[in-house]
Amino acid sequence: MLIQSALLALGATAVAALKPLTVKDNNFVDESGNRFQIVGVAYQPGGSAAYDPLLNKDPLSHKDTCLRDAALLQILGVNAIRVYNLNPNVNHDECASIFNAAGMYMLLDVNSPFPGESLTDFNPWESYYDTYLNRTFAVVEAFKDYPNTLAFFSGNEVISNVNTTEFVPRYVRAVTRDLKNYVAKHASRPIPVGYSAADVRTALFDSFNYFQCSIEGEDDDMSRADLFALNSYSWCGDSSFEQSSYDKLVQGLSDNSVPVFFSEYGCNQVKPRIFTEVGTIYGPEMTGVFSGGIVYEYSQEENDFGLVNISSDGTVDLLSDFYAFQSQLAKLDFTTLEGSKPAGSAPKPPVCSSKLITTPKFDNNFTLPVEPPNVQGYIDNGIKPVPSGKLVDISDFTVSLAVRNSDGSVLTNLAVKQLDGPNQPGSNKASSTPWLGWYGQLWLDEARIYISVTLREILDNYAPNIPRLRLIISQDDPWL
């Protein structure tokens, strides 16, 4: 008891904190200049229904579920989550602190699918107005003070087909500019802002160049994206670098002046998923251009991409995709992936020009829409009322909700391990494979039976007349 409370006290005093990452040329780097690669999972339990602007909830607003999921994501071996639909007005302090202690960075979408909370792909000028931008700034305010906030996505798949390429790019670039201006004025550190593209190959490389180019040819162009991300599902089943056309992605994105990564991957056309792309994404064919990726997605929803299945009572069942992804991550050499300085020098940003654009119809106008009325005022003075966030002490990292392996056995000793750096596979060893879980439980049961039976024999032999003490090894121990 004494030891336990001493440990608890220790845990309560130290808020373990990840150090903020920054963008240097085309890499994410840590404080010592070492490269960071994103090993992430999309985190939107409950799907889009988990967020409702009228209800005070979103995926990062409930301590118990965040503890459960941060522990499981540690066991899985990832170091980042992407969260899509956030309510800037709810309190995220506990969840952000839990994911921070778990060694996980957060990539956050400032938009949501609700009307007025994102740019529309049709007539984008109709959705580019002050209250929409105010919402995006509110998300920045709510998350800018957490050290593990890694990036903000200024848009997600707004360029969704060839019809949307004519006008949307300049609006996405304008939103990126407005967000960057807001971050520069109100955040205490430079938090990168960039676009998350759909992998529509006819528009992808033009989008990349449209967003990474610099209008004046300067690195500090405020409308230039700090990163470029893409949602790509072209590797299905046991594919290869060429067959998946990942080779074409590397080729088309290779003159990247900013970090490039998958903001979603994990095709589910072939099931169960085996995630053989992991070895390639973090291997020599890709790491020269890509800074990792984010698997879609943590929880099982209607579209059937889940690594885990969350029941309505908050308990979780691990699915086969969880073990498959975990075993691929376990093969990676994180020391090489994360522990070294970026090699070589990065390409300079290209100067924006219609010559960069290769597809007819794709926007080649770099005269961006001006800020809607009121928006410069928000940027200059901050929005009001202003949401805020800060790390808080978490006194107990134990997971209270049950998690079951795919064979039904319950994971034992489940808790978030406090780390002082990014999470890596093996950091949290709560029994995580069905095999270990099952045998572990069996071993415990056998040990208990053995001790109980031995004790009973001793008592029978040497102290038959002494009233039996019930030795409570477990509340319901039937053996004494």
Ligand SMILES: *[C@@H]1O[C@H](CO)[C@@H](O)[C@H](O)[C@H]1NC(C)=O
């Ligand atoms: C701006 O955002 C804040 C925080 O969500 C909200 O309270 C406020 O009403 C918004 N203002 C406008 C003009 O939309």
Ligand SMILES: *[C@@H]1O[C@H](CO)[C@@H](O)[C@H](O)[C@H]1NC(C)=O
């Ligand atoms: C593009 O627009 C044309 C004309 O409005 C329409 O017929 C076509 O279905 C659209 N294509 C897509 C992919 O939305």
Ligand SMILES: *[C@@H]1O[C@H](CO)[C@@H](O)[C@H](O)[C@H]1NC(C)=O
């Ligand atoms: C997920 O859980 C629900 C009930 O909570 C169940 O109906 C469904 O079959 C489960 N799905 C999977 C893939 O295990």
Ligand SMILES: *[C@@H]1O[C@H](CO)[C@@H](O)[C@H](O)[C@H]1NC(C)=O
């Ligand atoms: C370029 O776009 C701006 C607004 O974004 C518009 O005012 C201007 O007319 C456009 N230029 C051309 C040549 O279409």
